[in-house]
Amino acid sequence: MTIGRQAVPRLVLASASPARLRLLRAAGFDPLVMVSGVDESAVVGTPRDVAAQLATLKAMEVAARVDLPAAMVIGCDSLLDFDGVAVGKPVDSAAAMTRWQAMRGRSGTLLTGHCVVDVRTGQRAEEVCATTVHFGAPSDDEIRAYVASGEPLEVAGAFTIDGRGAAFVERVDGDPGNVIGLSLPTLRRLLAELDTRIVELWR
Numbered sequence: 001m002t003i004g005r006q007a008v009p010r011l012v013l014a015s016a017s018p019a020r021l022r023l024l025r026a027a028g029f030d031p032l033v034m035v036s037g038v039d040e041s042a043v044v045g046t047p048r049d050v051a052a053q054l055a056t057l058k059a060m061e062v063a064a065r066v067d068l069p070a071a072m073v074i075g076c077d078s079l080l081d082f083d084g085v086a087v088g089k090p091v092d093s094a095a096a097m098t099r100w101q102a103m104r105g106r107s108g109t110l111l112t113g114h115c116v117v118d119v120r121t122g123q124r125a126e127e128v129c130a131t132t133v134h135f136g137a138p139s140d141d142e143i144r145a146y147v148a149s150g151e152p153l154e155v156a157g158a159f160t161i162d163g164r165g166a167a168f169v170e171r172v173d174g175d176p177g178n179v180i181g182l183s184l185p186t187l188r189r190l191l192a193e194l195d196t197r198i199v200e201l202w203r
Helices: 018-026 047-063 093-103 140-148 164-168 176-180 184-193
Strands: 010-013 071-082 085-087 107-118 124-135 169-173
Touching (some): 010 018, 018 176, 047 085, 047 124, 093 140, 164 169
């Protein structure tokens, strides 16, 4: 597809996250998925810095491998800022249980770094989106059952709002899509910075 003489770019998702892919598809996109090989453990800093750096590294790594004449690569990285500590995916069930026991009845900030790279020009636009998450107070038995489902082991902060974990989140202040893993309003702004309208990328 072209507009005038210029090819419409393909949206490329530099992430293996099924939640991000579902979110983009539901919003009218048909992204190509290319998973980055970035070593996440090598990045250190404040929670916001880590989210921003990893999103950029993922987007840049995939952009360097894209074999398309026109593509916009979106890299994301999510983590929970809880008491100033960056909380990613729990390493095992015991860690998920301990994490939930610490979070219940309290609040944290879900940070998602976003980086969009235009492979035609090499230009990029970046932003970290923050959403405050207010957790409920599930019992130990409820937490144990949730951890046994396996869901908390696959996601940053050991919770979701688009699955079983939604029952244990009282409310969010900010973009709920950001908690799922990608903020669509943020994506629109970043694309606009790169002179691309989000509607051009709809399937």
